[in-house]
Amino acid sequence: MREQLKLLEELQQHDARLKEMDALRASLPRKLAEAKAALAELQRILDRERAELAENEAFLREQEAERKDTEQQLSRAKARLAQVRNTKESLAAQKEIESARRHLESREEEMKRLTQALAEQREKIRRQEAQLEAERTELAQQEKLTQQRMAALEAEIAEARARRDEVASRLRADVLKKYEAIRMKRGVAVVAVEGATCRACNMNIPPQLFNLLQRGTTLELCPSCHRILYWARLLEAEQTS
Ligand SMILES: [Zn+2]
Structure with a gap:
């Protein structure tokens, strides 16, 4: 039974390593998918910024058209002032000129403010485009690296599984069956006893x-956690004998 216990301990190590590798194999594509989602989000933000910029540019063009209208209105009013025939007409023309001037001033102020904001917005978009480009390059590298790591991992897993199966083949069928059943239920199936204590559940083992x-x-x-027990020093002793 010593040999069987030793094989069980070995089998458990293989199984633990296989479990870790399986988890890694599952996590690699997940990380890649997360990076892809982050990139798509960045793209969405950039698209939104671009749409906003286009709206603001259209608004600036409207303001410019309005400014031109007001300018024409102003020059028409000035021409009228030159041709007035009485005080009443003069006052009316002056009033119109004053109003057009005020309108023109506020348009120009608005346009100045808008032009400044547009420059900032274009700069922001330029930075975002550069960031997006950098992240796209990084993602492509990550994708390549993930594929390589997955291929290497598949090979490693296949090799580890073959070694595991080789160990399993040397176990008695009933022992292997018991091991599998306990492992399914409790994860760890084989536990060393040190002193007189089960290392898994810390219960004292009865003397018998x-x-x-x-x-x-x-x-x-x-008797407490129902795992397969072996005396730690028994396997050590066998190694030296
Ligand atoms: Zn126990």
């Missing part, structure tokens, strides 16, 4: 059972 474990001729389970 401890004697059996020291002899190592039978397959024994922990």
Whole structure:
């Protein structure tokens, strides 16, 4: 039974490593998908900024058209002032000129403000485009690297599984079946006993059972956590013998 216990311990190490590698294999594509989603979000933000810029540019063009109208209105009013025939007409023309001037001034102020804001917005978009480009390059590299790592991992897993199966093939069928059943339920199926304590559940092992474990001729389970037990020093002793 010593040999079987040793194989069980070895099998458990293989299984733990395989489990880790399986988890890694699952997490690599997930990380790539997250990076892709982040890039798509960045693209959405940029699209929104571009649409906003286009709206603001259209608004600036409207303001410019309005400014031109007001300018024409002003020059028409000035021409009228030159041709007035009485005070009443003069006052009316002056009033019109004053109003057009005020309108023109406020248009120009608005346009100045808008032009400034547009410059800032274009600069912001330029920065975002550069960032997006950099991240796209990085993602392409990450994608390539992930593919390489996945291929390497697949090979490693296949190799580890072959080694695991080789160990399993040397186990007695009933022992292997028991191991699989406990592993399914409790994760860890084989546990060392050190001193007289189960390392998994920290329960003291009854003296009679401890004697059996020291002899190592039978397959024994922990009365508390129902895992397969082996006396740690039994396997060590066998290595030196
Ligand atoms: Zn236990």
